Amino acid sequence: MDTLASMSAQAVYPNGTGQASAAGVPVICYAGWPTASRLDSDLKVGKIHVTVFARPEEKNTTRYMTQTQTVTATTPTLTITVSGQTVTIGGAMPSPFAAHNLDVFVNGKPYLYAVQQSDTLTSIATALATLIAADVAGTTSAGPVITIPAGAKIGAARVGTSGVGLREVSRQERRFQITVWADTPDHRKAVVRPIKALLADSHFITLPDGTAGRLIYAGGGGPNDNPQDAKLYRHDLFYSCEYGTTVLDPQYQVIAIETNLSADGSTQPAVRTNYQ
Template sequence: MADLSDVSSALVSLIAGIAYPNGTGQPSIVGNPVLVYGGWPNPVQLIADLKANKIHVSVFPTIERIVDTAASDWTVPTAPVNTITLTLSGQAVTVGGTISTPQNAALVVDSKAYVYAVQGTDTLASIATALAALVAVDQTATAAGAVVTIPNAKKISPRVGGQGTAQRETRRQERTFQISIWANCFDQRDPIAGKIDAALSNSFHLTLPDQVAALRYKSSRQDDDQQKERIYRRDLMYAVEYSTIATETDYQITVGVENITAGPSLDAQFPVKTIVE
């Protein structure tokens, strides 16, 4: 999930790319060294760097506005990839594919489920052996290599289930960031401030680890109150609207079980019935 630090880091990366379009191994767009970072400047370090003709760009979070607090439905961005296959031919099931975990290999035989959790040390033959051993508790089942044979089964349904990640949006917020450009003179501050502002105003989206957020210009101001100390500053206020996302690990359902119980008046005639799907 994306949080405040992720948004700040994404802004820092975006601004650093603006200041150094050819990479940090090459000169900045204004020639002077440009330091881009999240948070507020250390006053001692700031003064020392400005004296050395370095420029600071700080990214500091300010006010937050809640946009929506309604949780969305769970979704699965990427379906699980199952690498094991179970192929039915008559009374035999062949285990194929490649081994990976976590995965479940299952056989529903005559309305009863047999599920085996694949292990990292398994082979196709060992999976077949494990499935045959589970079925053999109730009826004849043998394994030869990667093939499970159940000669007396009336119905066989092979299934494979893997693991995936589900997510949902729990809230959406807008956070305004103060992007401050610090320099020792207005003629060093203004060129890079203008270039950063122009580039950000043309960047309508911000890529976060789990989503694409909206980026909007809010306002700007200029601060020359500390010019006696040779500190010139311009603040650019940009808002980022992004979601807080909850995630959980889910497994594909390979077997569904439904218990049906008759009411008290019919309980003696119709006991509990279990249906495997």
């Protein structure tokens, strides 16, 4: 409803709302049904209403398996670099806060730390140094720099962030009614024409969640001149739109992979664990 109302406003005000409308008089476009008192008072002063109303006709058209697509991914603000036997935490804490995971491989084993909102570069280095020191004695940190003893092999150092995935869980097809409420037949015609032209050229409309809806003109409407309403000239347009219902899922970048291997595919003999 909101998208169709916005598109109607774009059609009626092709040069922006600061310029004259296609009818040369004020036009308001909105989702919902008008109140009689406001409509009557606006029509008396030459103000046209364009309303978008969701009809009760709806059917389930779900036919696809759910598949998550990444919508946004956070750009990392923290860094982790290796130079010789030192690992340095750099960059800046994310503001506003966004999840970051830091990882450094030492002697083939990954050491991972999930950054907390209260962290600083120094506290991150301290936490990682503590994890490494449990296996590699002599590991220390000073400020944002971690020093690992000679003889220990430092491998990859990575930063992973989070993102949001969009998943369609169902689809539906619903009919919408766009109604022009005008004070004269000429004003009505001047508003209906650009709306019909724009929507006829919009086979797929972009919805607020980034997905698309399939828009089809359903017909069945037209002018409605009710003789008992001398100042009301109405025109109904009916459109069918198929669109998805979506949910947002958190996603996290993979920065370490654990693979368990055995000779015969079972847990016997002993499993060997590899990290990447």
